[in-house]
Amino acid sequence: MVQVKKYHLPPTRLIPNSPYPLLHYKGLLSDPSKRRPEDIHDTLDGNGWETQWIFRYGATQASHYHSRIHEAMVVLSGTATIRFGVADTDPDLDKSTWGGACEEGGVEIAAAPGDVFVIPAGVAHKTYNASPSAVFSLLTPGEGRGIPGPDVRESLAGVRLSGFTMLGAYPKDCGSWDFAVGGDDVRNFEVSWNVPKSEKDPFLGNAPEGILGQWGKNLGNMEVV
Template sequence: MSILQSIKKVAEQVTGAARPDSRQAADLVRPRKANEFRFGDDGLVPNHPSWPLVVYRGAVRLPEDFDPAAVIEELFSANGWGNSWRNGIYDYVHYHSRIHEVLGVARGTAKVRFGGKKGRTLALKAGDVAVLPAGTGHQRISASDDFLVVGAYPPSGTYDECTTTADHVKAVVTIPKVGRPRKDPVYGSKGPLLAAWKKD
């Protein structure tokens, strides 16, 4: 998180300025279909063996009255996805083997490759949300100067960052053990994510 974003976040938390409450954030959600993308193991990035990357296009309205990152943070938090951060997306391929991750675009645009070298590059813009099951490779290919993402995690799982073939050996064992979240980070307990990520 940049110093400016850190100062802004602290100021918002102290004053409440430009930050919606959970009801206001929920009112900014648009119904969207779950775009699903499945990726195979490429030898470096395992991806998830059963669950797809889910992308909601334009899922969140971001009016000027509110800080866009605060809207997304509040929405994710209300649905049980916490430990949020604000930043960009790393420009190298990485994945998390012990936790799922949600990425909500607060500002700008970017091209992000998901799934590793045999994956798919998607153009993302403000209001888009991507929900990555454990193991899903991701890498920023390009981005606008104002690109800002809010990331968050479900309550169960442990953050890790995997980037090497040595990580792959352990990751293929741990990824399928990461439990399904109880709520969709955007749509809550009845969200499309829960249908896309079926229990085994």
């Protein structure tokens, strides 16, 4: 049975977040035989989602959100902490990660191999404390906004994982992802709030445990905290 955890994240002064909850499918792909990137791609493709990248993460990154597109992330290897729902308040990554220079609120989740996150447009996220330690790097061909070449599946099969890695996917035909760090859409948060939900969940398809059931109603509190 799928273990679904959901988090309603209200908007902050800098981050729109979303009326839809952040979804965490804990250990959905914990069986290593189900974590081959090319097989994950097949599942995503069949549900109308496009695999666009595999990143190996470093010690930390800037908190950011995608204002006009939903995102699915799959943990392929390693462990890390992901902070959702709040912006950094200092450009110094040491201060914003370990020194408390971030907005109040949000949620921090320990990410492990096989975890899947479905992140609504507008929800901030920041990955840090990645282990094994490594240098941040894009492992797939291209620039992270799609995998070029005649055979995406073959490209994914050739990726050699190391450190903490995640695969990212987005609904097909919904444009490219942006990288908003907070404060970008103040007074225009509705742009993110009104992004339509996808026709199918990236992994659960039409199952009610996925976005078709979890995002069926506007249950979030959209008052700025």
